[in-house]
Amino acid sequence: MSEEPRGRDTADTTTAKPPMRDALVAAAFQLFLERGYEQTTVDDIVTLAGVGRRSFFRYFPSKEDVVFPDHERCLTDMKAFLGAGTGEEEPVRRVCDAARLVLRMYAENPTFSVQRYRLTKKVPGLRAYELSVVWRYERALAEYLRDRFAGRPDGTLQADVVAAAVVAAHNNALRSWLRSDGQSDPDTAVDHALGYVQTSFGSSPGAGDAPAEEQEDVVVVISRRGAPMWRVVREIESTLGRE
Amino acid sequence: MSEEPRGRDTADTTTAKPPMRDALVAAAFQLFLERGYEQTTVDDIVTLAGVGRRSFFRYFPSKEDVVFPDHERCLTDMKAFLGAGTGEEEPVRRVCDAARLVLRMYAENPTFSVQRYRLTKKVPGLRAYELSVVWRYERALAEYLRDRFAGRPDGTLQADVVAAAVVAAHNNALRSWLRSDGQSDPDTAVDHALGYVQTSFGSSPGAGDAPAEEQEDVVVVISRRGAPMWRVVREIESTLGRE
Numbered sequence: 001m002s003e004e005p006r007g008r009d010t011a012d013t014t015t016a017k018p019p020m021r022d023a024l025v026a027a028a029f030q031l032f033l034e035r036g037y038e039q040t041t042v043d044d045i046v047t048l049a050g051v052g053r054r055s056f057f058r059y060f061p062s063k064e065d066v067v068f069p070d071h072e073r074c075l076t077d078m079k080a081f082l083g084a085g086t087g088e089e090e091p092v093r094r095v096c097d098a099a100r101l102v103l104r105m106y107a108e109n110p111t112f113s114v115q116r117y118r119l120t121k122k123v124p125g126l127r128a129y130e131l132s133v134v135w136r137y138e139r140a141l142a143e144y145l146r147d148r149f150a151g152r153p154d155g156t157l158q159a160d161v162v163a164a165a166v167v168a169a170h171n172n173a174l175r176s177w178l179r180s181d182g183q184s185d186p187d188t189a190v191d192h193a194l195g196y197v198q199t200s201f202g203s204s205p206g207a208g209d210a211p212a213e214e215q216e217d218v219v220v221v222i223s224r225r226g227a228p229m230w231r232v233v234r235e236i237e238s239t240l241g242r243e
Numbered sequence: 244m245s246e247e248p249r250g251r252d253t254a255d256t257t258t259a260k261p262p263m264r265d266a267l268v269a270a271a272f273q274l275f276l277e278r279g280y281e282q283t284t285v286d287d288i289v290t291l292a293g294v295g296r297r298s299f300f301r302y303f304p305s306k307e308d309v310v311f312p313d314h315e316r317c318l319t320d321m322k323a324f325l326g327a328g329t330g331e332e333e334p335v336r337r338v339c340d341a342a343r344l345v346l347r348m349y350a351e352n353p354t355f356s357v358q359r360y361r362l363t364k365k366v367p368g369l370r371a372y373e374l375s376v377v378w379r380y381e382r383a384l385a386e387y388l389r390d391r392f393a394g395r396p397d398g399t400l401q402a403d404v405v406a407a408a409v410v411a412a413h414n415n416a417l418r419s420w421l422r423s424d425g426q427s428d429p430d431t432a433v434d435h436a437l438g439y440v441q442t443s444f445g446s447s448p449g450a451g452d453a454p455a456e457e458q459e460d461v462v463v464v465i466s467r468r469g470a471p472m473w474r475v476v477r478e479i480e481s482t483l484g485r486e
Contacts, residue, residue: 135374158439193404196397
């Protein structure tokens with residue numbers, strides 16, 4: 001395997017969550033599930049958690065933010081992971097590995113993730129908030145790829161398209177897992193989904209695993225069915241340098 | 244060319260816009276540019292347009308909607324275009340053609356589109372609204388593709404990924420055009436961007452143009468560089484049915 005993306009299990013004091021923050025999230029979700037998101041106020045949440053309003057706003061800018069308490073940390077981790085590369089990594093594979101950090105965050109707490117998924121589907125404001133979060137992940141991946149593809153004529157186009165494809169594949173796998181109530185295997189689903197993107201954009205899913213001399217050196221020949229065989233063979237020989 | 248997506252220039256009384264609606268949009272934008280989006284109220288807009296508040300809310304559910312007055316119509320046109328197919332169209336090409344409807348809507352009124360682009364960049368609430376609009380286009384494309392890919396093992400995954408890639412490519416071209424202040428050629432940019440998606444997902448950009456008997460019948464051979472030539476040739480002959 002290539003370098004593992006850094007997850008929550010890595011000791012990191014800057015992202016450690018204080019107990020009061022956890023208590024606020026727990027109180028908020030208890031109330032959201034009991035009486036609904038719209039019917040719950042910040043005052044209700046702080047009363048149940050036994051803290052003051054200022055404590056709430058120290059951790060969360062708004063009521064929406066308490067629904068997605070870990071995205072800021074995850075986004076920070078993702079940017080750190082992308083920034084920590086040597087610049088030698090296969091770029092599409094690298095953004096796929098970065099996307100796995102998001103799945104891992106969800107998979108760390110299946111019950112909470114499934115509850116939130118059901119809540120988000122019901123509340124349009126939360127759906128809009130989630131779209132803005134997804135967009136920030138996509139921009140982080142696209143910016144990394146724009147940098148890596150800087151020498152290509154269509155670098156920014158390719159970066160934007162690949163980033164969007166990675167996010168869509170990741171979210172397809174994530175939704176499957178959430179719809180299974182967190183019962184299916186999220187890693188298998190996301191590996192499969194991201195494999196499709198890696199194949200589509202020309203990087204072999206396993207390419208980063210093998211030493212350079214063992215990597216498959218792939219030649220693609222495209223021909224019309226009607227082309228004479230001698231021409232096809234000549235083209236292959238020319239490509240393979242066996243003339 | 245394949246069937247043209249239906250644009251605003253097609254006579255269609257159901258989507259014709261009444262003058263009062265246009266007057267409200269014009270008044271709103273005049274005020275947004277003069278005093279800023281946040282500083283402009285619906286009351287300000289209806290006063291300048293010389294109509295009552297009820298008229299405003301007859302056309303627009305909220306102040307945000309007046310900034311994007313044509314997306315609902317465009318989304319309706321897009322769904323109608325996708326639904327009007329025979330089911331024989333190459334699916335990726337079809338969603339690319341559907342995406343062109345959005346570009347066309349922007350290109351119909353360059354001054355307005357460029358003004359709105361600058362406004363949207365400055366107002367976070369409008370950016371969030373725009374993301375929800377983009378998401379709805381993406382879902383429309385994905386639903387069409389899910390239907391067309393229903394027989395494939397990874398149909399929904401492929402549909403989601405291709406739809407996201409089409410939207411990202413379209414938006415890359417759209418932003419280039421908006422950044423040029425509407426001076427560059429939007430069609431060339433979007434053709435190029437969507438061509439990248441069509442190539443990545445296995446449909447030749449021009450495939451739909453030629454009559455069936457002239458279409459290129461493409462064979463792709465993938466081989467390791469180290470494979471013996473006789474094996475490569477045997478594989479090609481087998482694929483071409485010349486054994």
